[in-house]
Amino acid sequence: MRITIVAGARPNFMKVAPIIHALMEREKKGLALSFSLVHTGQHFDRQMSQTFFEELSIPEPHVNLGVGGGTQAEQTAGLMIAFEKHLLAHPTDLVLVVGDVTSTMACAIVAKKCHTRVAHVEAGIRSFDLTMPEEINRMVTDSITDYFFTTSTTANSNLLKAGVAERNIFFVGNVMIDTLLANKQRFRQPPVWEEVGLQKQHYLVLTLHRPSNVDEGQNLMQLINTITANTRGLPIIFPIHPRTKSIFQSLGALPENLHIIDPLGYLEFNYLVQHSKAVITDSGGITEETTVMGVPCLTLRDSTERPETVTIGTNELLGTGPKAIAEALGRLFAGNWKKGGIPELWDGKAAGRIVEQLIRLHA
Structure with a gap:
């Protein structure tokens, strides 16, 4: 065959x-x-x-x-x-x-x-x-x-x-989880760990790439400002998608605790996710990985094609409204995030x- x-x-x-x-x-x-x-x-x-x-x-x-x-x-x-x-x-x-x-x-x-x-x-x-x-x-x-x-x-x-x-x-x-579990022992620190002085559970990871979130500069800055204003000054590491990088270049000064870096390889990115306090994302695949690693995940979308990450896992679907984002981050820092479980198979x-x-x- x-x-x-x-x-x-x-x-x-x-x-x-x-x-x-x-x-x-x-x-x-x-x-x-x-x-x-x-x-x-x-x-x-x-x-x-x-x-x-x-x-x-x-x-x-x-x-x-x-x-x-x-x-x-x-x-x-x-x-x-x-x-x-x-x-x-x-x-x-x-x-x-x-x-x-x-x-x-x-x-x-x-x-x-x-x-x-x-x-x-x-x-x-x-x-x-x-x-x-x-x-x-x-x-x-x-x-x-x-x-x-x-x-x-x-x-x-x-x-x-x-x-x-x-x-x-x-x-x-x-199969995404096959790859995650097969490589978990090989995760490695990216250079940003030492450059920023990161500590386990004392930073957040941010990924944004969906057109509805990043293609309009004012909307993107509103998201960024809402997130940075409600993360108690903790570093936010943002490996930036190429399509988003060009938009950021026209936005001017950014919050001090936001650290924009180039895209990371698989092993370095998942090291960051594994040791973060939480992940804020508009991705689908990352919600699967955070579910299996037990990392809180805040998804800035109105819908998800992976509902089991919400009903079973550590993910919550927030939309993109400032009030919902602020409320969810408040629960996260208050220690009220759900533990979650791992879906079948x-x-x-x-x-x-x-x-x-x-x-x-x-x-």
Whole structure:
């Protein structure tokens, strides 16, 4: 069985790493599985992509399509053109896509038009917010997928309601957590630890990248000022996404306790998360990692595609209103944050379940 694995952006690399490791283990045992890794080049900054291959021991991609940036339409078109050329030159039995980035949707469409089966890892998650590009990517990908690998029973339910046959849905757990647990002992201090003089549980980590939060300067500064005014002077470490960095350059003076740094590699970023007092974010994947690490998480969004991080984990969905943010930070500093638990099958073994299922499907 020939499998083509597609990865294009930072969140993808953490998801394909354990799957690749599981496939390599099966290959050593002589099982009839072979794979190739296609890097679409959607994230082309070294800190957004290449360092992950090195840190997570992922083999160099068999090909890098080098698509790069552009508008949503430009990037989607570029991905489809480049991947179609690759797939026609290198036929495969199955295209495996992960997550919800543009590469996921674009390459799934190309595969189906080339009459190739598609497997989607992290299928079925929904925010039901069509202003999010990722939600459209999820919906389109799942509408043409053949095999659905899910992280939760909620995702299973979403797929069943959409008319997906139950026999094609496989509840396997969360590959992001496979990567987290496999590398937890390897986390390492980033340079900012010494530069700022950080102490465990005495700083916060901030990540913002969603257009609704960062594309308008006044709105972004309101968020920043609300956060810094309610964190009791503790350092706030902000590894900044490239799209946000350009906006910050026009905002003028920033609060003294806000420390903006370049994007970090996986091992350094998660060291910061693990030892922080809390994380403030608009990301989805980070809410999964904080849940498993037991770190309080404040999500500046009105909806989430990972509701189990709220109902079971340490995450709370706050919206972006100053009053809700201030109130949540007040509870955090008063010691009133929930402890949280770990969702079912988030146990570090999801990739093995995926590969075993692929073997059964091929038999």
